[in-house]
Amino acid sequence: MPELPEVETVRxxxxxxxxxxxxxxxxxxxxxxxxxxxxxxxxxxxxxxxMILGVRRRAKYLIVDLDSDDALLIHxxxxxxxxxxxxxxxxxxxxxxxIVLDNGTDLRFGDQRKFGRVLLVDRGALVHLxxxxxxxxxxxxxxxxxxxxxxxxxxxxxxxxxxDQRFVAGLGNIYVDEALFRARLHPLxxxxxxxxxxxxRLHRAxxxxxxxxxxxxxxxxxxxxxxxxxQGRNASRLQVYGKGRTGGDCPRCGNPLERLVVGxxxxxxxxxxxxRHGDHPPTPSPEIVGESLNSQRxxxx
DNA sequence: CATTACCTGCAA
DNA sequence: TTGCAGGTAATG
Numbered sequence: 001m002p003e004l005p006e007v008e009t010v011r012x013x014x015x016x017x018x019x020x021x022x023x024x025x026x027x028x029x030x031x032x033x034x035x036x037x038x039x040x041x042x043x044x045x046x047x048x049x050x051m052i053l054g055v056r057r058r059a060k061y062l063i064v065d066l067d068s069d070d071a072l073l074i075h076x077x078x079x080x081x082x083x084x085x086x087x088x089x090x091x092x093x094x095x096x097x098x099i100v101l102d103n104g105t106d107l108r109f110g111d112q113r114k115f116g117r118v119l120l121v122d123r124g125a126l127v128h129l130x131x132x133x134x135x136x137x138x139x140x141x142x143x144x145x146x147x148x149x150x151x152x153x154x155x156x157x158x159x160x161x162x163x164d165q166r167f168v169a170g171l172g173n174i175y176v177d178e179a180l181f182r183a184r185l186h187p188l189x190x191x192x193x194x195x196x197x198x199x200x201r202l203h204r205a206x207x208x209x210x211x212x213x214x215x216x217x218x219x220x221x222x223x224x225x226x227x228x229x230x231q232g233r234n235a236s237r238l239q240v241y242g243k244g245r246t247g248g249d250c251p252r253c254g255n256p257l258e259r260l261v262v263g264x265x266x267x268x269x270x271x272x273x274x275x276r277h278g279d280h281p282p283t284p285s286p287e288i289v290g291e292s293l294n295s296q297r298x299x300x301x
Numbered sequence: 302c303a304t305t306a307c308c309t310g311c312a313a
Numbered sequence: 314t315t316g317c318a319g320g321t322a323a324t325g
Contacts, residue, residue, distance in 0.1 A: 264303075
């Protein structure tokens, strides 16, 4: 389930191996609509001969800048994969598109569930994308103050708002649950009631879990891999995500984790450490254990 | 605001 | 056989 750290991991991988390469051919495979209805002929006409100038990320989108005014706008959604492989290699699993490059490698896009897209867009059109996305949570503009101001004027459940890409762009289900746990905030907490002190914890937690995810090259829960087919190492660093289903215990207080549905998504909380109402500190003092949690934090990105 | 559609593999 | 997984757009 690619979220910001996974998409960033893919971006870094693509940057290392595709910049300066020229597209020689586009080959459509299983899913004809992977480019949003663009035909194979049109895709080849417009893309062949174009050089890849850079690979950017905005929220969970990848933007491959080309040397005309074009860009490839890629979203992996749930199960999309991008791999760099030798051109002679047979199609990857669920391959929908092969972008043949001039150095004997292909950029291959596959997606079991066909939610993901590789769109050819005018680069100028990206401002519209940008305008409907909120803060980059690792960007300079995303401060605790900004987060606090945003949360207090929103009404709704904290988790829903953190998942809203128009507010903060790049968080998904995994990292929201992790950030809320680290900040000791309940996902159902009305966002407008969050205090500045709590917001500072949340802000810090968001940045820590995302940076840790990137440093570990993403969370491989089932199928995520980087463009070279390597799995992410972050799954073992998760504190709560995925443990609620299996009856796991809170890594901070040892009580059983709880599973609920928030905004239609499976959610794991510690009912003790993430009290639903109020600003009371969790019953067991988190300080000592909390230090060891923080010690997992990787070098800043 | 919440729910459904989009898809498919896999666990229950 | 059912339903869950979840990012986003569309719909109620």
